[in-house]
Amino acid sequence: MPNSDHISKQFDAELEAIRANVLQMGGLVERQILSAIESLITGDVAMMNRVIDDDHRVNAMEVKIDEACSHVIARRQPTASDLRLVMTVVKTITDLERIGDEAQKIARMAKLLSQKHGLSMPRYHEIKRTSEIAVDMLHKVLDAFARLDVVMAAQVVRQDEQVDTEFQAIMRYLITFMMEDPRTISLSLEILFIAKAIERIGDHAQNIAEYVIYMVKGRDVRHITVEEIDQEIRQ
């Protein structure tokens, strides 16, 4: 049946386009985080403004991919693994969009900090390192999504603990810093919220990792432990 073959090829092409758009959106979001952190450290206000302004591009991609998913469901009636892909995409782009929001928040806070306090802030080194773990998680989870790689997705789930540990360390340091000089409290809280935004980026990457495992294995792993996930992917 050449006709149904034709339809099936079109369908594949549509799914492929959706997948490519998700990776493109993920790449944009990754650059937004990197620029937000870089601008925080260098005090480059033009770069902060670019991050803030570019958030609408992330939002527009979410809306566009969402529409493409609805379109595919309505027109192609996907089932089984195709349907799981589409549902995974619908959820993934929500988390990507919220990572974009966190990057925008970091850029806004960087702007406030650059106006108020000059450029030498406590714990920027640790902030940078934590953001590198979060960006690595995002990068890996997008790879895992592209390659249907559950082992890599499970690594991302495990990596989230590192981000949480780093966040706790930053918080403990800032508490000491504030206690030694209470005049730094307001500044320290702003840095704490930046650290919190990075921690949340890690959480979102972890969410996406769990969707990827669901997509590939057809089994929902959102509410089980890391050990259970490891067992699951070995099956």
Place this chain on the structure above:
Amino acid sequence: MPNSDHISKQFDAELEAIRANVLQMGGLVERQILSAIESLITGDVAMMNRVIDDDHRVNAMEVKIDEACSHVIARRQPTASDLRLVMTVVKTITDLERIGDEAQKIARMAKLLSQKHGLSMPRYHEIKRTSEIAVDMLHKVLDAFARLDVVMAAQVVRQDEQVDTEFQAIMRYLITFMMEDPRTISLSLEILFIAKAIERIGDHAQNIAEYVIYMVKGRDVRHITVEEIDQEIRQ
């Protein structure tokens, strides 16, 4: 055609069951927030433990509704407003589940606080009031979902600013409190994170409100202003 009529009735019943489950999940999440805040204020550790333990019920409902949605899509091939309902549900339950996580976090922090500091904490009155606004938002948005009421959904979007304002006020107060007595810094940060959790509950309720408007109007309002939303729902 009695046969297609029969299928259509079954389909309606399935959509109705999904809708009812979302409202039930929303009701459970609402009780989780109320109990978390009440236990924080009264220091009732048994209640804190119940909130922490009951989070798995919220998670289980998310997984169950998610499966029902995939099932309906695969079997019934919904289009137009039926498809929009299903997609709205898929997104809504993600936010409900994360509201549940925030309630659990509040209960955990309440437990830490009750162990460390006894029961009289600063700003509990304001914490309670802010949580009441957030719960009201959640309650309203579930009503709006049930009745397809876009006007009420738009109110919820607007209400989120109140929660943000209250959060800022709590933060400013806590900064003064910490500066006056740096020994309270650690305690104050815990209260700040509770306030932050409540602020996030407001954000999730706002997200759901935007999905409801999309479901009813067929127009995505996630990335436009409150004023534009008002214009949209008047059309």
